[in-house]
Amino acid sequence: MANKFFHSVYLNGELCKGCINCIKRCPTNAIRVQNGKARIIKEFCIDCGECIRHCPHHAKLTRRDHLDLLEKYEYTVALPAPSLYGQFNNMTDVNLILTALKLMGFDDVFEVSAAAELVSEESRRYVREHPEKWPVISTACPSVNRLIRVRFPNLIDHLLPLLPPAEVAAKLARKRAVERTGLSERQIGIIFLAPCPAKVAFARSPLGIAASGIDGVMAIKDVYQILLSYLPAAEKNPQELASSGKIGVGWGIAGGEAAGMITDSYLAADGIENVIRVLEDLEDEKFTPNLQFIELNACSGGCVGGVLNVENPYLAKAKMKQLNKYLPVSLQHQEDHAFLDSGELYFTEPITYEPVYQLGSSRMESMVNLKLVETYMKEFPCLDCGSCGAPTCRALAEDIVRGFAKKEDCIYLLRDYYDTLKKSQLLQETGNTKKTMEGTPYENPGIDR
């Protein structure tokens, strides 16, 4: 089995200055600065990419494939994510982008948005037939799935057990390529052009299926400039390649997947902090019982907000709405894909709870450790300054009981310790405590605890 905590996000240690920007921005408290460099705790990281978005030194990066991957295969198929369409100015025809993809070296293209329409169709059926699972939670955003797996065990049962569109596209694209070329499946490279690190991580270490059908993942931002250079040629001789409508292309922006459910009883939240709040409320059963569907996107704006895109998410959203305006509602229907059994759209592996936040290996040990955490919390200043390398005082306390940190990592406690040492030294020298205490520059009344 693939490493269940594989991550696409990684650190370039040379660029990292050891500042606290990433640790404060990480929504799952997964980063620590130790010995002057950021370190990702793999059990907590959900590959949302917020650290990449906010690192001022560009030290956080995404593992991904590059163009040389095309040489590995006899025949390659590009799977463009719908958010790719929002990256271009004055784009009126998706065929131009798809033609440019072929001109740049792919043998064929298969739109992820086409597969998305099939997933929408099956989602509608699943939600209709399973009122006991309401509200059904979308599984299209891999970061959200990973978050639920570690933090919201009670919601796992609500997850929509359907493959994300890119995975369905990979299946369909490979079948079509085999039919067209007569090559073996292994000679065909299915390459996803992805908007975010979460989707890169999914292709390497998926949830819901044992192995991904995607052979490689490139970043939209890596192919963007090359595509631009081929657009003029594509305009001269565009090919009819587009095969998806509003519902499919809409998946690229927040609310798009929910719109494809064709129901009013839905909620769509985007931005990881908002997503977490919705999940917290959902766990406490704060929602009306007849809510049918919940779409969640870790990135603000939806997939166009992914950090591997080029364009500002909200501009991309506006452009996609423009592009979408004249498309038909939906161009793909399951009945047109005779070889696609609807069962092939479903998860084959269960998603299971990973209790990574547990503080010990047994209930008793965890409880003793939690008590210890509360004891440390009484000593810490609770400023959440991040100077110790942990994002909050509580995170530091938890790190200490887990054995990753020590109390003196807190600079305030260290200062007090230094202060005490200094006082006792002066006491020895002068024999007068009171005078030296007043004289010490460390008696700062601004720190209240």
Place this chain on the structure above:
Amino acid sequence: MPSLHYEYQVSGDDFTRAGEASSDIKNKLKQMGVSPSAVRKAAIAIYEGEINMVIHAGGGAISVEILPDQIAMELIDHGPGIADIGLAMQEGYSTAPDAVRSLGFGAGMGLPNMKKYSDEMTITSRVGEGTTVSMVVRFE
């Protein structure tokens, strides 16, 4: 036997803060490795109590004791009290004002849900003095 104690103040005029105690307890129970179903029961029970205190009692205090095998929660308010506890325990019975109902609360499910999601529950109340609800959720 180790035990953990937590105290929470529930503000009487701020709906947005109701849920802070349940969130906090939920995270602690998860860190303790308590089963997801027991975490859910405790969180729902406390949250219903928090909301009740905001709607009916102008706030109150929650005191929580966690043992290795159970969580005991005591919710104390100095609100108007409940005249007929039997009636208040009926599903759908509510004295919540319209303004609260328009926010989606006041469906008359608060106390019934607290009973449903806890393994033990007792209410003592005196009209004009306040209400104390004690609940226990066992972990296994």
